[in-house]
Amino acid sequence: MARFTVTHQVEAPATAVWSALVDWRRHGDWAPLTRVRVTTPRPDGVGAQFVARTGIGRLAFDDPMTVELWQPPGGxxxxxxxxxxxxxxxxxVVLGRAGFSVLPLAGGRCRVDWDEDVTVTPHRITRFAGPALSLTGRLGFGATLRAMAKDVERQAR
Known part of the structure; x- marks a missing residue:
């Protein structure tokens, strides 16, 4: 498995950051070469499903996901x-779990912790390249969280 966690502090309230992160279609605004479509009538809550399509042309792949835990911040x-x-x-192509936490902080700020525990097929890729995949994931999701933070901070002003 390829495991990684990325942490980023955001200069915006936890509820605003939560709202941005669970607006699945917006992930395509922050993650390069990615488009997201919701495939269930409701985009929120346990059971919501969506597909992130990442890549270009024949090199693109679908990453279908189902929400299993949904706990908005308490304030x-x-x-x-x-x-x-x-x-x-x-x-x-990608199997496993992903998640994020949004922790309220003083001064109208919050901290986002994004974690993934995934396997890439064929599985031998993950077995041999797990550390490289983890590093790539940390770098990629770090950039995505920074882009999200800029977007939400701009709107919060």
């Missing part, structure tokens, strides 16, 4: 309950 003040969302990835 924006320190001590309020953090938000947590977890999805199961069930594609032909």
């Amino acid at each position: 924006d003040a320190p001590g309020d309950a953090p938000g947590r969302c977890e999805v199961v990835k069930s594609g032909r």
